[in-house]
Amino acid sequence: MKEKLNKILxxxxxxxxxxxxxxxxxxxxxxxxxxxxxxxxxVKDTYDFIEKMPEGSTIILSLDYDPSTAPELHxxxxxxxxxxxxxxxxxxxxxxxxxxxxxxxxxxxxIPPQYSKEYGKDYVVLPYMANVLAALTQMASDIHSFYDxxxxxxxxKDYEMMKNIKNYxxxxxxxxxxGTALLDYWVVYVGDKYGVPILGxxxxxxxxxxxxxxxxxxxxxxxxxxxxxxEYEKLISQPWKGTSGIDALNIAHILVIVFIIFSxxxxxxxxxx
Amino acid sequence: MLYxxxxxxxxxxxxxxxxxxxxxxxxxxxxxNSIKQNIEKIELKNLSVLxxxxxKGNSIILYFDKxxxxxxxxxxxxxxxxxTNWIKAKQARYDELSASNIELPFWMWNKKRNIxxxxxxxxKVFSLQEDDYFKQNPRGFSVYAKIIAIGDNKKYExxxxxxxxxxxxxxxxxxxxxxLVIIISIVFFMIVSHAKKRELFxxxxxxxxxxxxxxxxxxxxxxxxxxxxxxGSMSGISTIASIFILGEVSKKxxxxxxxxxxxxxxxxxxxxxxxxxxxxxxxxERPDSxxxxxxxxITTDQFAYAAAVxxxxxxxxxxxxxxxGYFMAESLLLAEVGAGVGAIQIAGTDVxxxxxxxxxxxDYTLIGEELYAAGAYLSKExxxxxxxxxxxxxxxxFITFAIAFSILLLIFSKIxxxxxxxxxxxxRVR
Amino acid sequence: MNIIKKYIPLTxxxxxxxxxxxxxxxxxxxxxxxxxxxxxxxxxVSAFALFLGTISLFYSHYKKIQRKVDGWGYSLFVYIGFFxxxxxxxxxxxNISKEGKLTYLGWGFNNIYxxxxxxxxxxxxxxxxxxxxxxxxxxxxxxxxxxxCGLILMLGNIPLGEIIWDKVFxxxxxxxxxxxxxxxxxxxxxxxxxxxxxxxxxAAVTSLKIxxxxxxxxxxxx
Numbered sequence: 001m002k003e004k005l006n007k008i009l010x011x012x013x014x015x016x017x018x019x020x021x022x023x024x025x026x027x028x029x030x031x032x033x034x035x036x037x038x039x040x041x042x043v044k045d046t047y048d049f050i051e052k053m054p055e056g057s058t059i060i061l062s063l064d065y066d067p068s069t070a071p072e073l074h075x076x077x078x079x080x081x082x083x084x085x086x087x088x089x090x091x092x093x094x095x096x097x098x099x100x101x102x103x104x105x106x107x108x109x110x111i112p113p114q115y116s117k118e119y120g121k122d123y124v125v126l127p128y129m130a131n132v133l134a135a136l137t138q139m140a141s142d143i144h145s146f147y148d149x150x151x152x153x154x155x156x157k158d159y160e161m162m163k164n165i166k167n168y169x170x171x172x173x174x175x176x177x178x179g180t181a182l183l184d185y186w187v188v189y190v191g192d193k194y195g196v197p198i199l200g201x202x203x204x205x206x207x208x209x210x211x212x213x214x215x216x217x218x219x220x221x222x223x224x225x226x227x228x229x230x231e232y233e234k235l236i237s238q239p240w241k242g243t244s245g246i247d248a249l250n251i252a253h254i255l256v257i258v259f260i261i262f263s264x265x266x267x268x269x270x271x272x273x
Numbered sequence: 274m275l276y277x278x279x280x281x282x283x284x285x286x287x288x289x290x291x292x293x294x295x296x297x298x299x300x301x302x303x304x305x306n307s308i309k310q311n312i313e314k315i316e317l318k319n320l321s322v323l324x325x326x327x328x329k330g331n332s333i334i335l336y337f338d339k340x341x342x343x344x345x346x347x348x349x350x351x352x353x354x355x356x357t358n359w360i361k362a363k364q365a366r367y368d369e370l371s372a373s374n375i376e377l378p379f380w381m382w383n384k385k386r387n388i389x390x391x392x393x394x395x396x397k398v399f400s401l402q403e404d405d406y407f408k409q410n411p412r413g414f415s416v417y418a419k420i421i422a423i424g425d426n427k428k429y430e431x432x433x434x435x436x437x438x439x440x441x442x443x444x445x446x447x448x449x450x451x452x453l454v455i456i457i458s459i460v461f462f463m464i465v466s467h468a469k470k471r472e473l474f475x476x477x478x479x480x481x482x483x484x485x486x487x488x489x490x491x492x493x494x495x496x497x498x499x500x501x502x503x504x505g506s507m508s509g510i511s512t513i514a515s516i517f518i519l520g521e522v523s524k525k526x527x528x529x530x531x532x533x534x535x536x537x538x539x540x541x542x543x544x545x546x547x548x549x550x551x552x553x554x555x556x557x558e559r560p561d562s563x564x565x566x567x568x569x570x571i572t573t574d575q576f577a578y579a580a581a582v583x584x585x586x587x588x589x590x591x592x593x594x595x596x597x598g599y600f601m602a603e604s605l606l607l608a609e610v611g612a613g614v615g616a617i618q619i620a621g622t623d624v625x626x627x628x629x630x631x632x633x634x635x636d637y638t639l640i641g642e643e644l645y646a647a648g649a650y651l652s653k654e655x656x657x658x659x660x661x662x663x664x665x666x667x668x669x670x671f672i673t674f675a676i677a678f679s680i681l682l683l684i685f686s687k688i689x690x691x692x693x694x695x696x697x698x699x700x701r702v703r
Numbered sequence: 704m705n706i707i708k709k710y711i712p713l714t715x716x717x718x719x720x721x722x723x724x725x726x727x728x729x730x731x732x733x734x735x736x737x738x739x740x741x742x743x744x745x746x747x748v749s750a751f752a753l754f755l756g757t758i759s760l761f762y763s764h765y766k767k768i769q770r771k772v773d774g775w776g777y778s779l780f781v782y783i784g785f786f787x788x789x790x791x792x793x794x795x796x797x798n799i800s801k802e803g804k805l806t807y808l809g810w811g812f813n814n815i816y817x818x819x820x821x822x823x824x825x826x827x828x829x830x831x832x833x834x835x836x837x838x839x840x841x842x843x844x845x846x847x848x849x850x851x852c853g854l855i856l857m858l859g860n861i862p863l864g865e866i867i868w869d870k871v872f873x874x875x876x877x878x879x880x881x882x883x884x885x886x887x888x889x890x891x892x893x894x895x896x897x898x899x900x901x902x903x904x905x906a907a908v909t910s911l912k913i914x915x916x917x918x919x920x921x922x923x924x925x
Contacts, residue, residue: 011836013833013836013837016829016832016833016836017829017832017833020828020829020832024828034862034863034866035862036862036865037862037865037866037869038865038878038880040880040884041884066575066820067816067817067818067820067821067824068575068576068602068820068821068823068824069602069824070817070821071821099574099816099820101799101812102799102809102812102813102816102817105799105800105809109800130746130749131742131745131746133738133742134738134739134742134743134746137735137738137739137742138735138739141403141735142402142403142404145403145404166402169394169397179601179602180601192702203602204860205602205626206626207887208626208856208887208891208895209625209626209895211887211888211891211892211895212892212895212896212899214888215888215892225860227860227861227862230862246861246862249860249861250861250862250863250864251863252828253857253858253860253861253863253864254861254863254864255832256831256832256835256857257854257857257858259832259835259836260835260836260839260850262836263835263836263837263839263840264839264840264841264850267840267841327730328730329730329731329732329735330731330732407732440730440731440732441730441731442729442730442731443728443729443730444727444728444729444730447727447728450727450728451728454724454907457907457908457911458911461908461911465917510905510906510909510910513909513913513918514909517918537756539752539756540749540752540753540754540755540756540757540759541748541749541752543752543755543756543759544752544755544756545922548922565763566763566766568759569759569760569763570756570757570759570760571760572760573753573756574820576819576820576823576824577819577820577823579823580823584777588773588774602824602827605827605830605831605834606823606826606827606830609830609833609834612834612837612838623902623905625895625898630834633834633835633838633839634834634838640898641898641901641902641905642901642902642905645905645906645909648918656917657912657917657918660908660909660911660912660917660918663908663911664904664905664908667904667907667908668900668901668904671900671904
């Protein structure tokens with residue numbers, strides 16, 4: 001008995017990998033459709049902030065994630081973009097991550113046409129900049145002095161929506177969606193320093209770390225992980241990848257919990273044998 | 274009557290027109306005079322324009338004494354560069370203007386003054402580009418101000434006042450911050466200057482003690498040691514600490530004649546690490562054992578780097594793996610592969626979200642400050658050890674302030690919020 | 704030699720450290736311009752360092768190919784992959800898409816880089832499950848508390864967790880979401896604040912050590 005239990009404890013991890021693979025693939029192929037009962041406060045705060053923005057306001061949407069974190073962050077970026085376009089809010093999209101170009105490109109190719117939004121009038125995309133601190137500091141005085149051209153290499157000042165935008169005082173807020181620590185930079189160097197409302201979208205693992213900022217209202221709202229993305233999609237009534245991925249997330253999470261409990265029960269039995 | 278009957282129609286209409294014209298004109302003139310007469314002159318007591326303190330020179334503070342009689346008034350604030358062409362800067366009610374609106378600490382501005390006050394950004398009012406503004410006004414920007422007060426169905430125009438928006442050279446609102454920096458620096462120098470006088474105690478850090486064990490194991494097994502300095506840049510404190518530990522680890526490896534591999538994410542860190550490792554081999558008197566390919570630059574892409582390091586660990590099957598520095602999601606990717614090949618693993622990072630992964634997958638883990646203390650702990654240099662004491666003093670200061678001022682704030686907020694505000698100002702970051 | 708290797712770098716670090724620290728207390732436009740200037744220099748130095756790093760990368764793989772060590776084919780692929788993507792970037796003028804169509808670089812990004820990067824990140828899921836099964840042993844009360852908090856947070860993150868909680872613990876009148884929010888905003892925030900403060904003070908003191916030349920790790924060893 002003891003040997004069998006020891007063998008179970010030292011189980012080849014490839015069996016675990018197979019079980020996990022099945023638990024993720026099956027719900028994706030055949031969705032279960034487990035309903036989400038509640039919406040977390042921080043997601044609701046993000047939604048309410050955008051909902052209460054007057055039409056014609058401008059926000060900065062900082063999309064700083066690459067394909068590795070795209071499954072969690074891309075759906076929430078899409079949901080926010082759809083919401084802002086629905087509310088006729090103008091969007092300045094920028095990034096400090098080199099690998100995000102293709103993802104931003106996918107968003108601006110597919111979403112603006114759905115809302116008849118025009119480039120230059122309703123949204124602009126700024127080019128990738130490596131130096132975050134320089135960008136955040138200089139945008140406080142004059143965005144055009146740092147970003148003189150857009151991603152298409154055309155003068156930013158020529159675009160209709162950018163004519164009245166000079167610095168942070170002319171934007172209603174900043175939404176930073178990132179898988180890195182860039183949201184901290186927005187909070188410290190922009191939110192705290194210039195009083196600009198900052199909202200965020202982060203991976204589930206990073207969400208816990210932003211508790212202090214949410215508590216002190218340094219962050220006005222936060223969307224965390226795929227569940228946060230699914231909740232936001234539910235609020236704007238536009239289910240997409242966040243909602244479709246949640247079934248796989250459900251089963252995978254339960255599997256991990258079952259494995260932990262199982263291994264500890266086996267260990268407990270071994271202790272008393 | 275006959276005159277009117279036989280009057281030319283043309284003449285009649287001309288007369289009618291003239292009559293109507295003069296009548297309308299007379300009434301409109303009366304209206305204009307009455308509007309002009311509505312804008313009376315008023316002397317707002319102590320109306321002044323101040324330069325906004327501790328700014329880069331683009332703001333002013335406009336203030337004047339409160340008058341109870343103007344409780345229901347609205348104020349229109351006008352600015353001009355030449356006292357003739359006026360631009361409306363702001364409109365506000367009596368109750369919207371107060372001294373507490375000005376976001377300055379108590380040592381620069383008395384928020385309890387019974388005045389109407391308002392801060393105005395002149396570049397926004399006059400639609401000036403900041404670069405041009407500062408180039409054209411190096412000595413300050415002169416501005417005239419007047420107020421139109423509207424109330425009791427009348428308009429009152431105030432006197433015109435002048436002020437200058439000047440660039441300041443010191444942020445007095447950050448005085449609290451500067452004082453704290455000076456205190457910590459003084460304590461730091463005091464402790465460091467007494468460094469050699471007596472030995473200072475550092476508690477045992479298991480992860481750093483295990484370095485000898487790990488390197489010894491690698492030598493016995495004839496397998497290499499892999500040292501991963503993380504994905505931070507050279508400006509990161511944890512990366513600097515990691516390079517210091519690399520120096521000590523490579524010295525031991527050189528002494529034991531084991532093999533070392535250091536894959537890099539950042540090219541600047543790679544350059545520094547190369548020098549560090551080379552020097553360590555010189556100090557250990559093993560220059561012949563040093564090879565250029567100990568340090569290898571891989572890529573500046575997070576997961577490509579993780580894949581490459583995983584490949585190195587899987588192929589080389591090291592006896593010991595060190596993960597020291599700044600890590601994000603790739604931490605478990607590295608640690609789990611290292612655990613899979615049976616290496617002894619020592620990790621250290623200040624990214625708390627990755628600590629759980631290192632705790633479960635590694636044998637020893639250094640948390641945040643233990644990584645910063647590594648330099649002092651390994652080298653036992655008196656200066657570095659005493660700097661640790663300065664850190665401890667800083668923490669002690671913070672804990673004392675946190676507890677003491679939390680209690681004081683609780684008391685003051687019940688008694689008098691004004692003192693609570695003053696207390697908060699001391700710790701507010703501007 | 705000592706002057707060049709030791710004293711000049713120390714002087715540069717001291718000067719720029721003090722000026723950058725002072726610029727925090729100087730609101731004048733001059734300090735903003737200084738920060739902008741130094742950021743530009745940082746970019747220039749990074750670009751040169753990247754160039755150096757790339758040369759070292761090519762050199763080390765060239766040596767492997769030359770000596771035909773085990774796995775030298777992978778080193779060959781470093782060259783192939785680099786030049787293919789560089790060629791695509793040059794042909795596409797650095798653009799991911801043009802007039803709504805994907806360029807060569809865009810195709811490479813969408814069909815090579817995206818899937819590879821996502822694959823590496825998804826390997827994390829497998830490693831998490833392997834680590835959870837192998838290493839998460841509840842051997843102490845602290846580990847048990849950690850497990851309970853982890854369990855609540857994991858259940859709170861999924862809709863199925865809410866359903867399970869309501870069925871088993873619905874009688875407590877607390878939802879899993881409320882407990883999860885409490886864990887994040889109270890004990891977790893308190894712990895994180897403590898760590899953040901410690902790290903901030905450590906960073907401040909380490910910065911002082913670097914500025915005043917006590918910590919010289921960045922120069923390489925003496």
